[in-house]
Amino acid sequence: MSLNLLDRVSQFLLTRSKKVCDRTTLFWLLFALFLGLLYPILALTKISGELHWIQDDARQHIFWMARFLDPELFSDDLIADYYNSISPAGVSFFYYCLAKLGVDPDFLSKIVPLLLSPLTVFLSFILCLEILPIPFAAFLSSTVLIQNLWLQDGLTSGTAKAFLIPIFLLFLWAVIRKSFFWTIGSIVFLGLFYGSFVLVAAGVLVCQYFTLNQGKLQLNYNRHDKNLAISGLLVAFVVLLPHILSNSDFEPVISLTQAKQLPEFEPGGRASFFQTNWWDYLFNGGRTGIRLTAALRPDLVYISLLLPIIFLYKKHFPLTQDIRRLFVLNQLLISGFVLYTLAHLFLFKLYLPSRYSLHSLRFSLTILCGLTLVILLDKLVRLCRERSLRTVRLVFLVFALFSIAFSLLVDPLTDKDFPSTGYITGKYHNLYQFLQQTPKDTLVASFADEASNIPSFSQRSVFVAAEYGIPYHVGYYDQFRQRTQDLITAHYNIDPTVLQRFIYDSKIDLWLVNSDVFSVKFLEANRWFNHFQPQASNAIHQVKLNKEAIALWQVQKQCTIFTDQDINVVSSDCILDWISKELN
Secondary structure, three states: OOHHHHHHHHHHHHOOOOOOOOHHHHHHHHHHHHHHHHHHHHHHHOOOOOOOEEEHHHHHHOHHHHHHOOOOOOOOOHHHHHHHHHOOHHHHHHHHHHHHOOOOHHHHHHHHHHHHHHHHHHHHHHHHHHHOOOHHHHHHHHHHHHHHHHOOOOOOOOOHHHHHHHHHHHHHHHHHHOOHHHHHHHHHHHHHHOHHHHHHHHHHHHHOOEEEEOOEEEEOOOHHHHHHHHHHHHHHHHHHHHHHHOOOOOOOEOOHHHHHOOHHHOOOOOOOOOOOOHHHHHHHOOOOOOOHHHHOOOHHHHHHHHHHHHHHOHHHOHHHHHOOOOHHHHHHHHHHHHHHHHHHHOOOOOOOOHHHHHHHHHHHHHHHHHHHHHHHHHHHHHHHHOOOOHHHHHHHHHHHHHHHHHHHHHHHHHOOOOOOOOEEEOOOHHHHHHHHOOOOOOEEEOOOHHHHHHHHHHOOEEOOOHHHOOOOEHHHHHHHHHHHHHHHHHHOOOOHHHHHHHHHHHOOOEEEEOHHHHOHHHHHHOOOHHHOOOHHHHHHHHHHHHHHHOHHHHHHOOOEEEEEOOEEEEEHHHHHHHHHHHHO
């Protein structure tokens, strides 16, 4: 590689520019946007040909929005009412408006990532340019961030957490630019789409009152910074006020004492929270831990951990002098970890601790990754200009560039698990169509796994299902838990009058029954089913003893009105008729 070629490479990769319309900036931006659009397209190819599919989180949070198209759906439905109540106003309004234009919320949730992914890339790109005005660094940072998100299910659900990503990037960019309008606007959007992260934004604004001067922490006397912080904090307070004053029928939030008494919060439980050792609890827990390893994905992000060392020897890395606005990432980490600590101290008032640490680390480390790589490349290019060991250094530079290109562009595409989608596919297509033809207020009861898919794929209510057993609000979960216990008692009882009384009280219309629900092996292995004691143990004991004596088992064949593969649909009306005849 001649010096002339080295100059061209340096100009192509290390050119400084903040103008989006500049040719070099535009090239790297369009390249990043291409990848940001490619990944959701690759995700959609994973379910090519599937008739019924939905993302796992959307299965919880989107199904009830079918009401926007048909208000008669999910009427008087406890589960739908609950998920409606916890849906952020911005998310609900977004889906509502498009539903009024004829767009099915279920379909919309599947294409939203096609919009949010490139938007995330664009906002992270311009944010990075504010920190280090080198378009290639912005390309690296934005690409690594979007890969991190698609290695997990950060964007694919179309739910509130997907909207959080671009909105908070907009907030960080606005703070760096000291833009009053966009700072206030992004805080309002945070409140509408992901209220708890308004607290992180407020923490960043509080940090604006302080500054580092020659390594010393001092008060910031800049009038514009103080006015921006005060205005932002006032707006944050106003935005959070409805959350503070809310009085939902499903309140209160569960307390730490109550959570410790529920098996749902034990390791392996439906809402696994408490761990067997403190290390897993604080660092690795999906809901409790810092989740550093999740933020350090893809593996290229690990190089960001070198940046503190680089700054210790910044005289040897000239490009560090061009990094002027790194303060916002420091403030983000401080705010995120303060909220992480407070969330642990006030469980579960601030919901789950890990959401504060994970997002703060994710934003910071992926952006720092691009900066670190470019600083090291700049140093390597400078070394290649020196005469001593030039050939060796040139070879190392070529190797470094190929390694970055492979890690960034090729490696993700060779990973069969990339992008990670969390898509759930339905296999009982005839069943879904049959249920869609039943009255809109049909209520279905079942312990089959397929029960969790019925609201999304058939738009019919279920009495209970594992997917909807989220125990964070006592007003909801007390009812849900009681329902499940009552259903177990009726489902596995040998006394037909117990089944009869349950049908009258619960107004169950249809039962989904397969061999699993009367299988000892299935029931013993079903962690969710075994949360509900002593009813679950009594049911398993009865199945072991004599399942043919169970009332529902006896009546299922003659009362089956539809069959799809191994699932039988059993009519409650037929069951009641059979019980009446048996009693007479």
